[in-house]
Amino acid sequence: MAAESTLSKETILDTAEQVLRRYGDKTNVVDVAKVLRVxxxxxxxxxxxxxxLLEAVTERWLHRISLPLxxxxxxxxxxxxxxxxxxxxTLIHSKQQSAADDPELFSIYTAVTSQGTExxxxxxxxxxxxLSRIVEQGVIEQVFKSGEPGATARAIFMATVRFHHPAHAYEGDVVTKQHDFELVWQLILAGIVRADTKL
Amino acid sequence: MAAESTLSKETILDTAEQVLRRYGDKTNVVDVAKVLRVxxxxxxxxxxxxxxLLEAVTERWLHRISLPLxxxxxxxxxxxxxxxxxxxxTLIHSKQQSAADDPELFSIYTAVTSQGTExxxxxxxxxxxxLSRIVEQGVIEQVFKSGEPGATARAIFMATVRFHHPAHAYEGDVVTKQHDFELVWQLILAGIVRADTKL
Incomplete structure (x- = not known):
């Protein structure tokens, strides 16, 4: 039995992840308590x-995939x-990877997303x-057109929802998706790069 | 009892729509047959x-919302x-309107979409x-940059999925969505309009 006084949030979340991977959405707080023997x-x-509990698991999971970004x-x-x-x-790939390799946690993340939580x-x-840090750097280097980096970054994020939002994870085939991303990427570049920049 | 010989596809689909609005996804072919008395x-x-049957209802529904486009x-x-x-x-508005006013049929359309049907x-x-007809016209008028209109149209469609795909219909608030559409619209315009065009 885990000593209750030393029961850390990390331990609970580690265990909750394991239980969720096994029982999916049907998992209850009681199931996690049982495995922890508290x-x-x-x-x-x-x-x-x-x-x-599901939000806390999702939050940690999102934090993990944000580190490389x-x-x-x-x-x-x-x-x-x-x-x-x-x-x-990297963003798109990490979502695709999780959807394929960690479907239970991905499905919890999808559900939490559809609930529009804070x-x-x-x-x-x-x-x-x-994203806006990269845009800002491009503006400073005079590669990107001047403008409000936060607004441009938000536009880029929203224009690529098709490729990184969990609702689309299992939609369409990989080749078409890659091709479509290429089209949207060219559109974004055409929109943000200064006319006098040679790429 | 409807004369079986005169039972048209239109009559069946009209009835199926009514039944679906009432019983939603639980509707069976048998329920529709009962109402039609066949x-x-x-x-x-x-x-x-x-x-x-659900695909046929969705197909007709999609055809209806495509007419203004x-x-x-x-x-x-x-x-x-x-x-x-x-x-x-118009595309975005018609989807929003249907999601709000005709939630049962919209939910069937959402399900059919998530199944990735032909x-x-x-x-x-x-x-x-x-969409590519409009892009092509813009290229001819030398308002839009030259390029393959089909590819540009596909890029624009994919970049606006956040605003017209059924998976996002109930996501976020209307004001933020409108604001985000404005950002993406400005990004698209910046990408396709010729530098020498005054808008």
């Missing part, structure tokens, strides 16, 4: 409801268009902030 | 399965950017064909 009262002190936004290798493309492809709003806001 | 054998001769693509009033914007807004592929292909 009373469900103890667990409810950490997570007041099943919804709260944060790294790309903070480094300055390559041109701004190159970094922008790598950033978008958590998802904050996550989208955070991703757009990362 | 044997279900008769109905199965027209629609071999529930899936076939066809009209916009075929007329030549206003500038190409203006027509492009009206076309996109019907939906054809519908998307058709919409992109309509």
């Amino acid at each position: 009373s469900h009262g103890t667990l409810y002190r950490h997570f007041a409801s099943k919804a709260a 944060e790294a790309i936004s903070n480094q300055h290798d390559g041109s701004s268009p190159e970094r922008l493309r790598i950033w978008l492809e 958590l998802i709003e904050n996550h989208v806001h955070y991703l757009i902030t990362l | 044997s279900h054998g008769t109905l199965y001769r027209h629609f071999a399965s529930k899936a076939a 066809e009209a916009i693509s075929n007329q030549h009033d206003g500038s190409s950017p203006e027509r492009l914007r009206i076309w996109l807004e 019907l939906i592929e054809n519908h998307v292909h058709y919409l992109i064909t309509l």
Whole structure:
């Protein structure tokens, strides 16, 4: 039995992930408490409801997939268009990968997203902030047209929803999707790159 | 009892729509047969399965909402950017309206879409064909940059999925969505309009 006093949020979330991978959406707080060998009262002190537990699992999962995106936004290798493309492809790829390799957690993330929770709003806001750093750098380097980087970043994020939003994860075939992303990418580039820039 | 010999596809689909609005996804072919007062054998001769019936209802529904879009693509009033914007807004508005006013049929359309049926592929292909007429006209008038109108139209369609795909119909608030559409619209315009064009 886990010592209740040392029961950390991380331990609970690790266990919750395992249980969710096994039982999916049917998982209850009680199931997680059982595996942890603590009373469900103890667990409810950490997570007041099943919804709260699912959100916490999703939040940590989103944080994990955001780390490489944060790294790309903070480094300055390559041109701004190159970094922008790598950033978008990393986002798209990580979602595709999770949908394929971790379908249970992905389906919980999809459900939390469709409920329009504050958590998802904050996550989208955070991703757009990362994206706007790259756009801003491109504006400073006079590769991208001048303008408000936050607004441009939000436009780019919304224009690529087809490729990274969980609702579209299992839609269409990979080849068509890649081809469609290429078309949208060219449209975005044409929209943001200065006419006097040679790529 | 409807004379079986005169039972038209239109009559069946009219009735199926009514029944679907009442019983939603639980509707069976047998329920529709009952209301039409024909044997279900008769109905199965027209629609071999529930899936076939739902697809036929969705197909007619999609055809209905495509008519105004066809009209916009075929007329030549206003500038190409203006027509492009009206076309996109009409598409977005008709989906929003249906989601709000006709939730049962909209939910069937959403389900058929998520199954990636040929019907939906054809519908998307058709919409992109309509869109490419406007793009082509803009290229001819030298308002839009030269390029393959079909590819540009497909890029525009995919970049606006956030605003017209049924999976996003109930996501986010209307004001934010309108604001986000405006951002994406400006990005698209910046991408397709020739640098020497004054809008």
